[in-house]
Amino acid sequence: MGLIQLKKFDILHRDIKPGNILIRKRTPETFQIVLADFGFAGKYTEESEYFYGTACYKAPEIFDESARVVDDRSDVWSTGIVVLEKMYGLDKGRHPKPKYDSEREEWYANWQKEVRQKVENINCESELGGLMKIMLEGIFVDCGERVDAKRCHGTGSRIKLWRRHSLRARWWKSWVKWVDGTPEMRQTDSQGERERKRNVTNES
Numbered sequence: 001m002g003l004i005q006l007k008k009f010d011i012l013h014r015d016i017k018p019g020n021i022l023i024r025k026r027t028p029e030t031f032q033i034v035l036a037d038f039g040f041a042g043k044y045t046e047e048s049e050y051f052y053g054t055a056c057y058k059a060p061e062i063f064d065e066s067a068r069v070v071d072d073r074s075d076v077w078s079t080g081i082v083v084l085e086k087m088y089g090l091d092k093g094r095h096p097k098p099k100y101d102s103e104r105e106e107w108y109a110n111w112q113k114e115v116r117q118k119v120e121n122i123n124c125e126s127e128l129g130g131l132m133k134i135m136l137e138g139i140f141v142d143c144g145e146r147v148d149a150k151r152c153h154g155t156g157s158r159i160k161l162w163r164r165h166s167l168r169a170r171w172w173k174s175w176v177k178w179v180d181g182t183p184e185m186r187q188t189d190s191q192g193e194r195e196r197k198r199n200v201t202n203e204s
Contacts, residue, residue, distance in 0.1 A: 002035045003079065003149035007072050014052040014062075015040040016078035018086065056092045056111060057081045061143045063108050073146040080139035081115065087132070090118050116140055 040052035059077035138147035
């Protein structure tokens, strides 16, 4: 949602990474995610000779310096790396940043390969895993085909809805019992009592 708000003001963050994402607790059960450190931020139309950002979170068009004017899809790429790292264990420590410029291209190619393999290996057996994979597959493609922040948010909303109404949600637990691995709705005592009374009335 933060990226959508930035887009309304034609602002690119250009350095999205875990250290620039803050989590603020609002209530015991809710929290708010806040983007921080806008030192590298710039306008959509702003051309730059310097390609900002932290190496392993940079989108390809930023890393190889092929784009002079970029849009929010570069920030979306960076956000996708954060999601893979925090939710799926993407380990950037396996590919430490090279010391010499001559090694940059080979390092980034190996890093991209690691990223794409991680997306391919996401378990799609659950709907949540499937939705996450759809979103991440839309992120880790060439810039021209990459989803923007608005489309990512649409998929994210579906994930949020699934989590809220999933059988795994806490408020479902008292209503569900598992029989041979299949979820089955069970009646509460009050529902059962009402059903019994209706049957007695009908028999009379």
